[in-house]
Amino acid sequence: MKLTGAQALIKSLEMEGTEVMFGLPGGAILPVYDPLIDSSIRHILVRHEQGAGHMAEGFAHATGRPGVAMVTSGPGATNIVTALCDAYMDSIPIVVITGQVPYGVIGTDAFQECDTVGITMPVTKHNWLVTDPQDIPRYVQEAFHVATTGRPGPVVVDVPKDISNQMMDWYWPDAVDLPGYKPNVKGHPKQIKDAARLWGEANRPVIYAGGGILKARAADALKALAEATGTPVVTTLMARGAFPDDHPQCLGMPGMHGNYTAVTSMQKCDLLIALGSRFDDRVTGKKDTFAPGAKVIHVDIDPAELGKVRRPDVPIVGDCRLVIEELVKAVEAAGGAAAQPDRSAWMAQIRAWQAQYPLTYEQSYDEGALKPQFVIEQLRDNTPDDTIVVAGVGQHQMWTSQYWRFDHPYTWVNSGGLGTMGFAVPAAIGAKVGRPDRMVWAVDGDGCFQMTAQELVTATAERIPIKVAILNNAYLGMVRQWQELFYEERYSEVYLSPDLPDYKMWAEAMGCVGLRVESPEEVQPAIDKANEIDDRPVVIDFRTDSREKVYPMVPAGGSNDDIILDPSQGEGGR
Numbered sequence: 001m002k003l004t005g006a007q008a009l010i011k012s013l014e015m016e017g018t019e020v021m022f023g024l025p026g027g028a029i030l031p032v033y034d035p036l037i038d039s040s041i042r043h044i045l046v047r048h049e050q051g052a053g054h055m056a057e058g059f060a061h062a063t064g065r066p067g068v069a070m071v072t073s074g075p076g077a078t079n080i081v082t083a084l085c086d087a088y089m090d091s092i093p094i095v096v097i098t099g100q101v102p103y104g105v106i107g108t109d110a111f112q113e114c115d116t117v118g119i120t121m122p123v124t125k126h127n128w129l130v131t132d133p134q135d136i137p138r139y140v141q142e143a144f145h146v147a148t149t150g151r152p153g154p155v156v157v158d159v160p161k162d163i164s165n166q167m168m169d170w171y172w173p174d175a176v177d178l179p180g181y182k183p184n185v186k187g188h189p190k191q192i193k194d195a196a197r198l199w200g201e202a203n204r205p206v207i208y209a210g211g212g213i214l215k216a217r218a219a220d221a222l223k224a225l226a227e228a229t230g231t232p233v234v235t236t237l238m239a240r241g242a243f244p245d246d247h248p249q250c251l252g253m254p255g256m257h258g259n260y261t262a263v264t265s266m267q268k269c270d271l272l273i274a275l276g277s278r279f280d281d282r283v284t285g286k287k288d289t290f291a292p293g294a295k296v297i298h299v300d301i302d303p304a305e306l307g308k309v310r311r312p313d314v315p316i317v318g319d320c321r322l323v324i325e326e327l328v329k330a331v332e333a334a335g336g337a338a339a340q341p342d343r344s345a346w347m348a349q350i351r352a353w354q355a356q357y358p359l360t361y362e363q364s365y366d367e368g369a370l371k372p373q374f375v376i377e378q379l380r381d382n383t384p385d386d387t388i389v390v391a392g393v394g395q396h397q398m399w400t401s402q403y404w405r406f407d408h409p410y411t412w413v414n415s416g417g418l419g420t421m422g423f424a425v426p427a428a429i430g431a432k433v434g435r436p437d438r439m440v441w442a443v444d445g446d447g448c449f450q451m452t453a454q455e456l457v458t459a460t461a462e463r464i465p466i467k468v469a470i471l472n473n474a475y476l477g478m479v480r481q482w483q484e485l486f487y488e489e490r491y492s493e494v495y496l497s498p499d500l501p502d503y504k505m506w507a508e509a510m511g512c513v514g515l516r517v518e519s520p521e522e523v524q525p526a527i528d529k530a531n532e533i534d535d536r537p538v539v540i541d542f543r544t545d546s547r548e549k550v551y552p553m554v555p556a557g558g559s560n561d562d563i564i565l566d567p568s569q570g571e572g573g574r
Contacts, residue, residue: 005133006031006164009097010039012140015172018068020044020059020433022052026072028112029099031164044433044462049076051426051455053083056094058430060087061413062388062438064217066147067430070097074112077158078119082420084154085123089417090238091215093152095143102162103131116158127156133168145176150183151302152215183301187318187326195273195297195314196330200339202271202295204346205231208254208283211238211416212276212300218321219243219409222275225324228331229340232350234262236277238416241406251350255283256554257398260357263552263560265350266291274298276320279309280417289559299323359402360566361548363520369545370520372396372471376403378523379441379469383531386411387439388431392424392448395477398550400443422451428466429459439467439531446472446496446503453506459537460511467530468507468539473546474498481549482556485564498543507539515540 003011009032013021020042025033036043046052049071056067071080077098087094101110117129126146128139136159143155199205213222219242226233226249233243234254243250254262266272266283272294277283284290287309298305298312299320306315316323331340363374376399379389389404390413391397397414406412413431415423428442449470459466471477476494483491507514513533517526517540530538551566 001170002167003170004031004035004164005130005136005159005166005168007035008133008136008168008170009140009159009164010035010041011170012137012172013068014040015137016140016144017065021068021070022046022055022430023070024049024052024072024076026076026099026112028073028101028161029070029076029097029159031161032070032097032099032159044458046426046458047454048452049079050082050422051452051458053080053094053096054086054420054423054426054452055430055433055455056096057083057087057092058390058413058427059434060092060094061427062410062431063434064410065434066093066095066144068095068097072099072112073101073116074114077116078114081119081123082418084120084156086415086418086420086423087154088123088125090415091152091211092154093147094154095147096154096156098156098158100129100158100160103160104162106160116156120156123154124156125153127158129158130160130163133163133166136168137171138173141173142176142178145178146181150181151212184303184317185301185319185322187299187316187323189326191314191316192323192326192330195316195327196334198271198295198297198314199229199273199331200334200341203341203343204269205229205271205273205343206251206265206269207231207233208236208266208272208274208277209233209239209242210236210275210277212320213239213242214409216276216301216320218276218324221321221324221328223247225328225331228328228337230337230343231273232265232347234258234266236280236283237401237414239277240401240412241409244407245405246407253401255280256285256556257402257550257552259359259402260552260563260565261350261353263554263563264353267560269294272296274300274312275324276300278305284309285554285558285560289561357565357569360568362568370518370523370543372399372473372542372544372548373403374520375469375471375523375542375544376400376443378527379443380404382524382527383441384439387441388413388435390414390424390428390431390440390442392442392444393419393421394445394448395473395481395550396443396445396448396471399471421448424448425452425468426455428468429455429464432464432466442466442468444468444470445477446470446474447476449503450501453510456507456510456512456537456539463535464537465534466537468537470503470539470541471544472498472503472541473544473548475546477546478550480546484549485553486555503539503541512537512539516543517541518543
């Protein structure tokens with residue numbers, strides 16, 4: 001069967017099970033958009049290429065399947081680089097197809113030309129420049145394989161316009177053959193045995209669960225391991241939901257804005273079991289003072305992570321789920337929970353920290369100032385248990401992670417490693433497309449919302465009924481907090497205005513239902529109204545207290561021992 005390169009590309013995407021893609025056409029990719037008309041693939045027309053990338057990410061977060069985006073050359077490709085970098089930092093599998101100028105004029109500064117392969121190489125697992133249409137099926141198959149295996153991540157296939165128009169003989173490869181790419185998924189038996197032995201000697205162990213748990217579909221295995229050993233679990237920002245918050249062994253989120261118990265338990269433990277986590281600086285604080293008395297077991301599918309920040313006593317390269325399952329067997333072979341040391345004193349200390357230093361804020365109905373934490377709690381308590389919540393980046397992201405209760409995996413979507421403002425709205429659209437059966441709420445800040453709000457036009461046009469809660473404090477809130485605490489209240493370029501733009505009118509102009517809430521009494525009725533609407537997006541402008549700060553907080557570059565608590569809790573937590 002003879003096909004054009006463009007037809008072969010679309011057919012290859014169909015062969016990989018692609019049901020939906022997010023994109024924006026342009027000159028260089030135009031040949032590929034023609035056969036898309038006859039394809040079974042649903043195309044969602046975005047309003048900016050960055051939005052296409054974040055939608056693909058949200059789809060992948062929520063479903064576990066790779067998200068697909070397609071954009072044109074030059075500015076189309078460069079506009080999606082932020083999303084590629086975001087996916088690279090957070091190990092999100094997305095496949096991005098970019099158009100390119102004709103192969104013969106590459107390097108001549110042709111109209112809308114850029115070195116897409118060179119630009120994206122540092123922020124992708126791999127990328128391909130197609131020079132022969134006969135390679136298209138193989139490259140697409142390899143792209144999906146690389147994106148979804150080992151440590152997941154983004155890939156790019158760059159397709160010159162003339163290659164799209166040339167003819168090829170259709171085929172579909174029997175198998176992927178990449179001799180230099182063989183991820184090791186099975187942990188070494190000796191290392192697993194050593195880990196079980198070390199665990200059996202620890203009096204104060206803590207499981208440090210990272211986003212790799214979710215990538216490996218290892219939530220059930222993690223729960224079995226925690227219960228088999230009686231070990232408390234902290235879940236990083238990227239792992240919220242990997243271990244249920246309602247489990248008695250769950251300590252919640254550690255890190256710069258983690259809760260006191262999660263942060264301090266890691267500092268005081270004698271064994272840290274890092275599963276699919278990467279010792280990010282936001283978790284460790286000052287590296288030299290992090291968990292000073294702890295031995296470390298580190299499990300990761302990416303060997304580059306082992307020893308990158310903290311040298312482990314037992315390094316294990318492998319897929320988290322497979323390694324955890326073997327660890328459970330090793331623990332049971334050594335006598336199971338009954339053979340573990342008596343850790344009652346450790347758990348008693350943890351319970352004492354939880355009782356003494358809970359998350360706290362004050363919501364006064366008399367004053368009328370609307371606290372953002374109160375809004376999050378009301379959203380949490382008035383939505384289904386399996387609601388997918390998507391956050392932008394900043395104070396609202398931290399409050400959501402702190403105050404939402406994540407009892408199911410894949411219900412938390414956020415930008416962790418790159419910290420991309422503008423992530424929430426398009427990622428929520430992608431998550432809702434991937435899981436139309438779930439309610440999807442985006443919690444955004446007013447600063448973040450202004451970066452990608454135009455994608456609500458996409459949501460309206462495509463009938464994707466997401467719901468958006470803007471915590472509008474009229475500031476770039478996290479920057480303001482740092483300026484207040486560390487720059488002597490010198491507020492440089494952080495004021496945004498609560499009324500410019502008018503978010504309710506803006507939402508309505510984009511075809512959404514727009515609501516505004518200014519007092520605590522109005523919060524639940526507005527949420528109830530939003531939940532009843534299922535035929536278009538809803539945006540609620542919550543006018544929140546600009547003075548509110550995220551606590552606890554570990555100062556950047558400081559030790560986790562110097563954690564700052566809410567002033568209402570006194571100096572005991574410093």
